[in-house]
Amino acid sequence: MEIRTIGEEDIIPWTAAVGIGFLRVPDDTKENREKRIEHWRERADFARTRGAFDGGRCVGTFRSFATGLTVPGGAIVPASAITNVTVSPTHRRQGLLTKMMGLDLADAAARGESVAILIAAEYRIYGRFGFGVATEYQKFTLDTLRTDFAPDAPVEAGARIELATPEEVAEVGPPLHEEFRRQRAGAIERTAMWWQMYTGLAPSPMSPTPPRFHAVYRDPSGKVAGLVGYRTDDHWDEFVPKVTLTVDSLIALTPAAEIALWRFCANVDYVNRVEGADRSPDELLPLLVQDPRAITTQSRRDFVWARILDAPAAFSARTYGARDRLVVEVHDDLGYAAGRFAIDGAAEQARCVPTGDPADLALDASTLGALYLGAGSPVRLAVTGRISERTPGAAERAEALLRTPREPWCPDWF
Numbered sequence: 001m002e003i004r005t006i007g008e009e010d011i012i013p014w015t016a017a018v019g020i021g022f023l024r025v026p027d028d029t030k031e032n033r034e035k036r037i038e039h040w041r042e043r044a045d046f047a048r049t050r051g052a053f054d055g056g057r058c059v060g061t062f063r064s065f066a067t068g069l070t071v072p073g074g075a076i077v078p079a080s081a082i083t084n085v086t087v088s089p090t091h092r093r094q095g096l097l098t099k100m101m102g103l104d105l106a107d108a109a110a111r112g113e114s115v116a117i118l119i120a121a122e123y124r125i126y127g128r129f130g131f132g133v134a135t136e137y138q139k140f141t142l143d144t145l146r147t148d149f150a151p152d153a154p155v156e157a158g159a160r161i162e163l164a165t166p167e168e169v170a171e172v173g174p175p176l177h178e179e180f181r182r183q184r185a186g187a188i189e190r191t192a193m194w195w196q197m198y199t200g201l202a203p204s205p206m207s208p209t210p211p212r213f214h215a216v217y218r219d220p221s222g223k224v225a226g227l228v229g230y231r232t233d234d235h236w237d238e239f240v241p242k243v244t245l246t247v248d249s250l251i252a253l254t255p256a257a258e259i260a261l262w263r264f265c266a267n268v269d270y271v272n273r274v275e276g277a278d279r280s281p282d283e284l285l286p287l288l289v290q291d292p293r294a295i296t297t298q299s300r301r302d303f304v305w306a307r308i309l310d311a312p313a314a315f316s317a318r319t320y321g322a323r324d325r326l327v328v329e330v331h332d333d334l335g336y337a338a339g340r341f342a343i344d345g346a347a348e349q350a351r352c353v354p355t356g357d358p359a360d361l362a363l364d365a366s367t368l369g370a371l372y373l374g375a376g377s378p379v380r381l382a383v384t385g386r387i388s389e390r391t392p393g394a395a396e397r398a399e400a401l402l403r404t405p406r407e408p409w410c411p412d413w414f
């Protein structure tokens with residue numbers, strides 16, 4: 001068995017193995033093979049794309065890419081985003097994932113990426129590697145027939161909504177998102193290629209873009225301050241339209257832009273149900289309607305998992321909710337985040353440094369990752385035994401220090 005980084009000549013077997021891992025029968029037509037080569041030549045960073053090969057056959061895949069992760073306070077830290085993780089059913093549970101993960105995390109740490117992130121297909125895969133749930137998402141539906149927007153919801157006179165073509169979205173989307181992501185801990189970069197795939201201008205040959213509508217919100221000055229992408233089904237019951245509009249993505253710079261785009265979606269003719277697929281756990285929408293029971297949350301689950309590779313760098317980059325100094329002792333089987341660190345939430349310049357001082361709290365690397373972006377509750381983690389309090393009251397102090405008023409949210413699958 002050989003585990004190695006891949007080259008262009010491996011694209012076909014490597015992408016076929018990704019398909020097999022995710023139970024998608026590979027498309028072996030000449031046309032699709034050519035498209036896959038063209039697409040992955042541009043998309044993959046081969047120096048951080050690995051395959052496990054048994055004889056000549058690719059039976060395991062693992063890829064990471066460099067991105068920036070927004071942390072509380074708006075700084076962007078260098079992060080390694082892990083994706084395309086598969087091991088073929090013939091080779092599962094023989095340690096291939098463990099080996100590929102070990103190699104990739106070591107490379108990321110050596111490059112100076114202070115955190116690794118991923119989205120887990122199954123909950124029980126990644127905790128053992130020091131990843132913890134750092135952001136959540138919710139999926140909800142809005143019954144538009146029962147939706148009156150609150151009269152005092154923020155509105156900007158002179159703003160307007162325009163439908164946009166994929167080409168227009170590819171132009172106005174990137175600067176909007178650059179501004180948006182600085183406001184939201186948990187967000188990551190969207191590359192030019194991301195926009196090409198999202199708009200369908202250059203779809204992925206492995207997961208084609210569904211056809212969707214786009215609308216932009218222009219504030220009274222004409223600046224694009226919000227963008228929504230949505231799909232509709234064509235469901236009619238006899239002559240009664242009962243269409244569901246699914247919001248694939250909605251980002252906004254201001255509450256006024258956000259509410260205007262939801263209002264727009266809810267008012268599209270024929271639509272009686274709006275579905276929000278990957279929304280933030282603390283969505284504003286329930287506070288913007290007269291009857292919040294028109295909104296039903298279908299699920300709220302883990303989304304981005306974070307693994308701290310460099311605790312001083314990661315925790316010095318974010319801001320804190322209290323002027324306090326807390327010493328945490330981290331147990332980390334892989335070593336990257338092991339040690340005792342003082343997190344100092346000084347307003348001027350927050351810092352995290354190794355220390356020999358006695359610890360206030362002890363926790364493992366996975367729990368440290370879960371607390372990084374401000375979502376996890378140290379108090380709940382302490383009462384359930386995931387954090388041990390070494391000085392009385394330390395969990396409550398950690399709650400005030402680490403937790404953020406808005407929940408972190410990553411709007412994007414990767």
Ligand SMILES: CC(C)(COP(=O)(O)OP(=O)(O)OC[C@H]1O[C@@H](n2cnc3c(N)ncnc32)[C@H](O)[C@@H]1OP(=O)(O)O)[C@@H](O)C(=O)NCCC(=O)NCCS
Binds near residue numbers: 085093094
């Ligand atoms: C998840 C997957 C990559 C694991 O690969 P693998 O090579 O079998 O993993 P390893 O052999 O290195 O497993 C290491 C440990 O994790 C455990 N583990 C791995 N996958 C697990 C899962 N899905 N659920 C629970 N435990 C899991 C193993 O049992 C093993 O535990 P042990 O050391 O106590 O025996 C593989 O099962 C797979 O491809 N699944 C389908 C696609 C998928 O879900 N990919 C992940 C996308 S985020």
